[in-house]
Amino acid sequence: MKLIKKCPVFVLLLSTGLLFTMIALGGKNTIYASQEYDPVTTPVLSVMFTAVNDEIYPWQLFINQNAPVMAKGPETGQGRPDETESDEQKEPQENSESTGSYDTDKTGGTDRKENRGESGKANEQGENNGKNDDIKDQGINSGESGETNEQTGENADAGMAENTAKDNGTESEPFKEPDEGEEPEGQQGNVKGSEVKEGDVGTIGADALLNASKTYKKEEAGFERLAPLRESTREEYLNHISADIYGDAGVIRAASYEFQTVDESYFDDALFIGDSRFVGLKDYTDLAEHADFCCETSLTIYKALEEKFSKAGTVPEVLENKDYRKIYMMLGINELGRGTTEDFMGQYTEVVDTLRELEPEAKIFIMGIMRVSEKKSSSDAIFNNSNINARNNAIATLADNKNIFYIDVNEVVCDEEGNLKEEYTFDQIHLLGAYNDLVKQFLSEHGVAE
Amino acid sequence: MVSFSSLEFLFRFLPVFLILYFVMPVKHRDMVLLIGSIIFYAVGEPVFILVLIALTLLNYFMGTRMWKLNEGFHLSDWQKKRRKRCMIEAVVLDVAILAVFKWLAVFVDNSLLPMGLSFYIFKMISYQADTLRGEIWSRPKFYQTALYFTMFPQVVSGPIMRYNEGGFDGKRIYKPEQFEEGLKLFVIGLGMKVLLADRLAILWNDLQMIGFQSISTPLAWFGAFGYSLRLYFDFWGYSLMASGLMVMLGFDFIENFDHPYASKSISEFYRRWHVTLGNWFRDYVYIPLGGSRCRKGRLILNLAIVWLLTGIWHGNGLNYVIWGAVLGLLIILEKLLYGKILKKVPVLGNIYVLAVIPLTWVIFAITDLKQLGIYFGRLFPFIGGAGIAVNQQDIIKYSRNYSVYFIAGILLCIPAVSEFYSKHINNPLIVLALTVIFWLSIYFLSSSAGNPFMYLNF
Numbered sequence: 001m002k003l004i005k006k007c008p009v010f011v012l013l014l015s016t017g018l019l020f021t022m023i024a025l026g027g028k029n030t031i032y033a034s035q036e037y038d039p040v041t042t043p044v045l046s047v048m049f050t051a052v053n054d055e056i057y058p059w060q061l062f063i064n065q066n067a068p069v070m071a072k073g074p075e076t077g078q079g080r081p082d083e084t085e086s087d088e089q090k091e092p093q094e095n096s097e098s099t100g101s102y103d104t105d106k107t108g109g110t111d112r113k114e115n116r117g118e119s120g121k122a123n124e125q126g127e128n129n130g131k132n133d134d135i136k137d138q139g140i141n142s143g144e145s146g147e148t149n150e151q152t153g154e155n156a157d158a159g160m161a162e163n164t165a166k167d168n169g170t171e172s173e174p175f176k177e178p179d180e181g182e183e184p185e186g187q188q189g190n191v192k193g194s195e196v197k198e199g200d201v202g203t204i205g206a207d208a209l210l211n212a213s214k215t216y217k218k219e220e221a222g223f224e225r226l227a228p229l230r231e232s233t234r235e236e237y238l239n240h241i242s243a244d245i246y247g248d249a250g251v252i253r254a255a256s257y258e259f260q261t262v263d264e265s266y267f268d269d270a271l272f273i274g275d276s277r278f279v280g281l282k283d284y285t286d287l288a289e290h291a292d293f294c295c296e297t298s299l300t301i302y303k304a305l306e307e308k309f310s311k312a313g314t315v316p317e318v319l320e321n322k323d324y325r326k327i328y329m330m331l332g333i334n335e336l337g338r339g340t341t342e343d344f345m346g347q348y349t350e351v352v353d354t355l356r357e358l359e360p361e362a363k364i365f366i367m368g369i370m371r372v373s374e375k376k377s378s379s380d381a382i383f384n385n386s387n388i389n390a391r392n393n394a395i396a397t398l399a400d401n402k403n404i405f406y407i408d409v410n411e412v413v414c415d416e417e418g419n420l421k422e423e424y425t426f427d428q429i430h431l432l433g434a435y436n437d438l439v440k441q442f443l444s445e446h447g448v449a450e
Numbered sequence: 451m452v453s454f455s456s457l458e459f460l461f462r463f464l465p466v467f468l469i470l471y472f473v474m475p476v477k478h479r480d481m482v483l484l485i486g487s488i489i490f491y492a493v494g495e496p497v498f499i500l501v502l503i504a505l506t507l508l509n510y511f512m513g514t515r516m517w518k519l520n521e522g523f524h525l526s527d528w529q530k531k532r533r534k535r536c537m538i539e540a541v542v543l544d545v546a547i548l549a550v551f552k553w554l555a556v557f558v559d560n561s562l563l564p565m566g567l568s569f570y571i572f573k574m575i576s577y578q579a580d581t582l583r584g585e586i587w588s589r590p591k592f593y594q595t596a597l598y599f600t601m602f603p604q605v606v607s608g609p610i611m612r613y614n615e616g617g618f619d620g621k622r623i624y625k626p627e628q629f630e631e632g633l634k635l636f637v638i639g640l641g642m643k644v645l646l647a648d649r650l651a652i653l654w655n656d657l658q659m660i661g662f663q664s665i666s667t668p669l670a671w672f673g674a675f676g677y678s679l680r681l682y683f684d685f686w687g688y689s690l691m692a693s694g695l696m697v698m699l700g701f702d703f704i705e706n707f708d709h710p711y712a713s714k715s716i717s718e719f720y721r722r723w724h725v726t727l728g729n730w731f732r733d734y735v736y737i738p739l740g741g742s743r744c745r746k747g748r749l750i751l752n753l754a755i756v757w758l759l760t761g762i763w764h765g766n767g768l769n770y771v772i773w774g775a776v777l778g779l780l781i782i783l784e785k786l787l788y789g790k791i792l793k794k795v796p797v798l799g800n801i802y803v804l805a806v807i808p809l810t811w812v813i814f815a816i817t818d819l820k821q822l823g824i825y826f827g828r829l830f831p832f833i834g835g836a837g838i839a840v841n842q843q844d845i846i847k848y849s850r851n852y853s854v855y856f857i858a859g860i861l862l863c864i865p866a867v868s869e870f871y872s873k874h875i876n877n878p879l880i881v882l883a884l885t886v887i888f889w890l891s892i893y894f895l896s897s898s899a900g901n902p903f904m905y906l907n908f
Contacts, residue, residue, distance in 0.1 A: 007630030008881045009637065013888055020889075042896070043461035049896035283847075284664055284839045426658045433664030434838040 020045040020058075027051075027061045222400025225349075226250050232340040240337040240382050242344070244390035250397030251368075254406035257399075262447030267291040270326040271362075273315060275299040275334055276430060277370055284433035285440040291328075294318055300335045301347050305354060319358045325450065327355055328443070330367035330409075332391050333429070337382035345394045352398055363448050366399065368392040368408035374419035376428035383429070385419060405448060412442045452494035452565065452606055454636075454691040455643045457895050463490065471699065476624065480597055483699065490602035491565070498564035502600060505547065509574045510595045512540035513581045517589045537582040544574050556766045566606045568763055570599055572730055577613055579734055586613050594618040603695035607688055609706040609726040622700030632697030634875070634884060639690025641887035642683040642862070644894050649855050650680035653848065654815070662824045663838045668845040670828040674808040676852060677815050679859040682711070685724065711807070711863040714799025715792050716780045719807060727763075731756050742785075749785065754778050767817040776810055 004011050024032060024045045034054070035047035048058055232243035267290035272278050278295040282288045294309045305315050312318050329351075335344060348366075355364055369388045371377070377384040392408065399406035413431065415421050420428070424435045431439070453459060467486045474482050492499040515536045519529050548571045555563035577598065580586050590598075590613070598613050599605075617623075653676045657665055665673065689706035697703050710723035720728050739752045754775075761774015784792065792799040809829070816822040828837060849856075861867050874880055 003626060006626040007633070008878075009884050010626075010630055010633050012881060012885045013633070013637075016885060016889065041458040041462065043457060046457060046892070046896035049893040052893065053897050280660075283841045283844065284660070426661060427655070430659050432659070432661035433841070434661055437839060 017045065020048055023058045023061060024048045027058075031056050031060050222402025222404070223253055224400070226253075226397040228342070228345075228394075232342055237340050240387075242336060242387040242390040243341045244386075244393055245341050246393045246397050248393055248396075250395075250399065250406070251393055251408070254396045254399035254401060257401040257405060257448075259405075259407070259446040260449055261445050264290055264444070266444070266447050267326070269322075269324050270328060271315075271318065271324045272328045273299075273304055274328070274330040274367075277333070278328075278330055280431055280433065280436045281439050284436040287440050287443075292318065292322070292324075298334050299331060300338075301331045301344065301351055302335065304329070304331055304351050315355075316358055319355075324359055324362050326365065326448075327359060327362050328365045328367060329355075330369065332369040332395070333372075333383065333388070336387050336391070341390055341394050344391055348395060349398060352404060356403065362403075363450075364404045365446075366395050366404060366406050368395065368406065368410055370431075371410050371414055371418060371420050373422050373425055373428040374415075374417065375422065377419055389418075405446075407442075407446045409439050409442050412438050452490065454688065454695070455640055455648075455891070455895065457892070460640075460892070460895075468698070472624075477620070479622075480593060480620070483601065484593055484597050487597070487600045487602040487605065491600065491605055494606075495565050498567075501564050501567070502570065502605075505544070505570070505574060506596050506599045508543070509540060509577060509599070510592055512536060512543070513578060513590075513595065516578075516581050520589075533582055537578050540578040541575050544571050544578070547571065552762075552766065560766070563766075569608045569610060570605060572610050572727075573599055573604075576610070576730060576734060580613055588619065590618065601696075603692045603699075607685075607692070608724075609689055609692060609704045610730050611704050611726065615702065615704065616696075617701050624700050628700060629698050631703075632694045632699070635690050635694030635697060635703070637694075637884045637888045639687045639692075639694055640891050642687030642690065644687075644891040645887065646855055646859055646862075647680050647682075647684035647687055648894065648898075650676050650683070650852065650859070653677075653852050654680060656848070660844075661838075662821055662828055664840055665828055665837070666840050666842050666844050667828055667831050669848055670825065671808075672845060672848060672852075674812050674829065676856070678711075678808040678811045679856065679863075681811060681814075682707075683859060683862070709863065709865045709868065711804065712800070712865050713803050715784050715789060716777060716803065716806065717784055717789070718799075719803055720777070720781070727760075731760060735759065746786070750782050753782050753785070757781065764814070765817070768819060769813055769817050769822060773810060773813040776813060780806065780810075 021044055024047050027033075028044075028047075032047040032051055035050050037044070037047050037050070051057075226246060226249055228245040229247055230243075230245050232245060235241075236243045264286075267287060270291040272281065272287075272291055272293045272295060274281075274293075274295045276295075276297040276299075278293065279297055282293040282295055292312070294307075294312060294315050296307060296309060299307055308314050309318070313321075332344065332348075338344075352364060352366060355362070369392055371385045371388050372380070372383055377386075392410075396406040396408075398404055410418065410420075413420055413424055413435070420431075422428075424431050424438075426432060463486075467482070471479055471482045471486070488499065488503075491502055495502075516533050519533045519536070525533075548567060551563050551567055577586075577595070595613075598616060598618055604611065654673060657669070657673045662670075686707040693704045693706065704726065706725050708722040708725060710719045713719040713722055736752055736756050739755065740748055741752065742749055744752070757774045757778025758771065759774070760777070761770045761772070764770045764773070792802060812825055812829070813822060816825055827833070831837070871880065
């Protein structure tokens with residue numbers, strides 16, 4: 001008692017410290033199971049604080065843990081470790097669902113209302129994907145992740161395989177081994193088609209462009225999505241290495257499209273979705289005078305559709321309010337080191353498909369993640385260009401060169417070795433304000449005629 | 451671990467050390483502190499700990515030579531001369547070692563500068579000078595000298611205390627109230643560092659990320675003020691943590707900052723900013739050179755020397771020399787020209803300080819002279835500096851994001867706020883507030899793993 005009077009701050013800090021430690025220990029296997037911490041340098045109570053960032057609060061420990069709902073409503077509450085199993089069971093189902101939606105999508109514009117419903121589901125799955133990911137992160141410590149990991153890998157794979165098995169024509173096969181012939185069949189065909197257009201660009205006016213696009217529309221439906229060549233290994237997963245499971249077939253295929261130079265009014269019906277890199281584009285070029293931006297620092301593909309952007313609202317809300325004809329998306333650097341390429345790709349595919357459903361008329365430009373400088377790349381186990389390239393190779397396989405286009409701004413901001421040019425950046429990650437114009441320039445040279 | 455605002459220090463080193471320190475009988479506590487300090491430094495500098503130990507031994511024996519010449523009731527002239535020579539030898543050696551390491555840091559590699567060297571060398575110099583001057587009253591034992599040089603709360607960044615300011619003779623206060631007092635100071639310092647300085651550091655990082663050529667003039671000024679606040683709370687916070695630890699261990703509180711931003715002139719500012727360093731230069735450079743009681747020409751020279759040395763001491767770039775030179779020039783001008791006007795006209799001095807000091811901090815902050823030029827071009831666009839791809843609205847975004855830290859920071863710059871705090875220090879609400887500040891700091895430290903820029907994301 002005397003001590004409390006003499007040193008109240010000390011007593012209060014000590015007792016709260018003990019309390020927090022008890023909470024942290026109490027939740028070690030339940031709510032805090034997914035929190036990583038290094039016991040050598042960090043007190044156990046720090047998990048209580050890191051968990052707050054994942055919207056896990058200490059009081060959730062005292063709410064009945066058997067109930068599926070934990071304080072934050074059904075969505076964020078579920079998917080915690082004790083429900084891992086149910087998640088896993090759910091996954092294959094939902095995967096096939098998504099495949100389904102992709103199919104309907106290809107048949108043309110479906111009823112918008114129906115789409116919305118489906119997008120909701122997709123959203124939910126996104127959530128689960130993210131959660132799964134978290135659970136596996138925790139797996140690093142507990143060592144039980146192996147199964148979970150493989151299983152998801154299989155799931156994703158199965159989904160993909162199913163997808164390709166169903167629709168695979170002959171044309172996608174050559175791309176699996178692009179080195180075999182200089183110009184694989186399918187690619188060649190496409191190049192021929194676009195050569196016509198190449199001649200048109202610049203010299204002939206809008207009519208010619210229209211014609212060109214008509215000829216393009218006459219062509220068969222766009223490319224099919226490619227299947228991964230292999231699975232991520234456990235080593236790659238444990239070391240936060242993004243496995244290059246697709247190879248560069250997707251990139252090569254996507255590059256066969258001939259883009260056109262467009263003027264600024266082209267961006268009047270464009271929407272940009274991205275992280276801090278796009279924030280730079282918005283703040284330091286005049287693109288924002290034409291296009292709308294749903295960008296936020298530290299945005300990830302897992303949050304892309306849920307994030308509430310100030311004033312504008314979420315991406316689905318934004319798409320409802322205005323008809324966009326172009327949607328640009330560059331996401332992926334923040335989630336490097338989180339999950340495998342398969343996890344990332346699963347979510348990325350979901351988001352792209354949802355965008356297609358919400359705005360069937362829009363061309364979607366999925367943009368390769370901008371690389372980091374050599375200095376950063378060579379010194380960072382996670383944020384390096386090998387990981388970025390692996391994920392870009394994955395993203396590119398989604399391009400059908402008809403509605404979905406893959407473009408890679410690295411072409412104009414990187415040196416010969418493929419690293420972000422040192423003089424373009426201070427922090428080795430972001431472009432200096434003044435150099436965002438290069439991106440704008442790049443985008444206006446990569447337009448697609450309607 | 452060497453940063454007080456790291457989880458490793460707060461939850462690993464400090465608790466273990468404190469338990470051992472207070473469990474031990476009083477007479478062994480010096481040993482615990484000495485061993486703890488050596489471990490603390492060795493963790494941060496596993497190689498350069500040898501430099502610290504070697505310099506400690508060297509300076510102890512150099513000092514002992516002087517003490518040996520001190521024997522006898524009356525000092526004869528030859529003794530005085532010999533003693534002075536001993537002191538000069540020791541100081542020259544210390545300065546030379548500091549210079550060599552600085553040179554290595556500038557021309558070879560920055561990592562070759564041992565942590566805290568500038569601070570503990572200054573302590574060593576003051577130890578030698580104080581021994582000569584008789585300001586150390588009894589002959590220190592080796593462990594006492596070693597403790598003074600290596601003590602972990604001060605070894606990294608000061609404050610540069612004097613030997614006779616500490617309880618190295620074993621007379622320290624061990625009372626719960628004393629410990630509590632120190633803990634409060636420590637918590638406040640931690641809060642300043644983590645909740646203010648580290649948050650404001652992100653603003654400066656953002657400006658660098660954008661590139662100075664692309665920031666608007668209002669943002670350039672906002673950035674300069676933000677950096678001024680950040681530097682203040684970084685260092686004041688650090689000093690409070692260091693002094694708080696000392697008080698917890700039973701030493702006296704060493705004041706290092708006395709609301710400098712409330713000053714009315716630059717010379718006053720530097721009597722209240724990093725007080726222990728200013729006093730060091732005053733006592734061991736400025737006054738020995740003749741101080742201000744001399745001809746005008748000599749006074750100017752003395753001030754110029756002091757401020758050039760101050761600039762060089764602070765860092766390894768040319769910008770630090772410019773920074774020191776500008777401050778020296780301003781202080782000389784104040785002494786000779788407009789110092790009296792600043793004193794007489796109310797508020798004028800405050801405005802002058804608040805406008806000029808942030809500009810000097812900009813010089814301090816930007817090591818690349820070309821970039822420094824660009825920044826000043828943005829601060830004063832009319833003297834040339836059009837900027838590239840400037841977003842004129844950027845100030846709106848940044849003032850929205852950082853106004854909270856600015857308001858809190860500005861409040862803490864006002865002396866009355868501190869007075870209010872001291873008056874109500876035992877109020878339960880203050881006790882509660884300190885607890886909240888502590889855990890909020892831990893929250894930020896946990897989620898950013900100690901590195902403020904980790905929290906940034908892309």
